[in-house]
Amino acid sequence: MQSAGNILLHILVLSGFAILYILAWILLQPTVIHRKRKFSTLFLKISYLIYLAFLLAFVFFLTFYKENPEAFFTNLHFTLILFSAFIPTVAMFARRRIKKGRSLYNLIFTGINLLIVVFLVILYLQILAFSR
Numbered sequence: 001m002q003s004a005g006n007i008l009l010h011i012l013v014l015s016g017f018a019i020l021y022i023l024a025w026i027l028l029q030p031t032v033i034h035r036k037r038k039f040s041t042l043f044l045k046i047s048y049l050i051y052l053a054f055l056l057a058f059v060f061f062l063t064f065y066k067e068n069p070e071a072f073f074t075n076l077h078f079t080l081i082l083f084s085a086f087i088p089t090v091a092m093f094a095r096r097r098i099k100k101g102r103s104l105y106n107l108i109f110t111g112i113n114l115l116i117v118v119f120l121v122i123l124y125l126q127i128l129a130f131s132r
Helices: 004-028 038-063 075-097 102-131
Strands: none
Touching: 004 038, 038 075, 038 102, 075 102
8 A cells, every 4th residue: 555645746746747738738729720731730739749648657657666667778768768858849849930841840740759659658568568
């Protein structure tokens, strides 16, 4: 059975992640459709929100994992996780500065977001298999 302090910590972390996700939803406004680039912008926003949900779930998993996940991570794993945590967010902030080829930019980063989701799922499954 978990202690009250541990349960409270879980609730606080989940609350913080929920606030972060809600703020991302409010700032992105995925229900607002762009006039010129309807589909590429919508795909980018939705893929970013999916990416963020998977990233937060992965971080939550690592935070409260019963074993030491450092035994599993190599420098390459750590570097890829670090890049996957920052690249999509930087791309979302930089997208308004791109004027020419923005539809292509949106589609490229939609693919990158979905590729990172696949990477996080594979890494999660490998950690689970490693711990058995």
